[in-house]
Amino acid sequence: MKILVPVKRVVDYNIKPRVKADGSGVETAGVKMSMNPFDEIAVEEAVRLREKGAASEVVVVSVGVQQAQDTLRTALAMGADRAILVLSDESPEPLAVAKVLKKLVEKEEPSLVILGKQAIDDDMNATGQMLAGFLGWGQGTFASKVELAEGRARVSREVDGGTEEVSLSLPAIITADLRLNEPRYASLPNIMKAKKKPLETLQAADLGVDMTPRLTVVSVAEPTERKAGIKLDSVAELVEKLRNEAKVI
16 A cells, blocks of 8 residues: 655744745745654654555655755655655645645555645645545544554544544545654664655646646734733732723723
8 A cells, every 4th residue: 555645845843933024925045944743743654554564655745846855855764665846936835735736646546645734834724635625535634543454544533522533445635633643753874765765856837737826925024022011019909900991991
């Protein structure tokens, strides 16, 4: 069984994002980039399933600029078998990425697609669901546990009221939540081996997908700074203040 794992290159989660001087977006020049944390969890889960014998091959794919090769190499160092980079100069939006992934699924014919539930740069939480809709496959979103057996995937997912379990017939789409696993660190020997693993490069146009953005960013601004709180000397003073505010209202 083959597993396809989409990964995204984002600003490292340890870095505080900075807005560009002209307010057109988030500054990425000279900023450390890394794999989206939820995608790391997806890669780890796919590798674990292969190590258990439930899968035979793990293929990672990324849609974006040439530098996304570094992200794919990280996934290969974690244990993925090969990688595909779909080049696009445009900033890929979830709908366009889902269309690209649909083409790759038709080409690669995986039995399972595992991807992060969302990217930390735009927090869209849409690509997995869109891909499931395009393919007509069942989906298990926000997965905190995945088990494969007899051509089905049993997914435990977190919902507002607790935990829900769904059983999906393969092929299917799964999106990884934070509690699914703890991603491994890529060892130096595996990083060196990853350099020799196959990485295929494609153009989005070759797949017949239009990557032109459908959304226009009007402006980006820093959040308003929080004002300092009011220092009160006693509980009685606080109660009196609240009473006065209530009278005003």
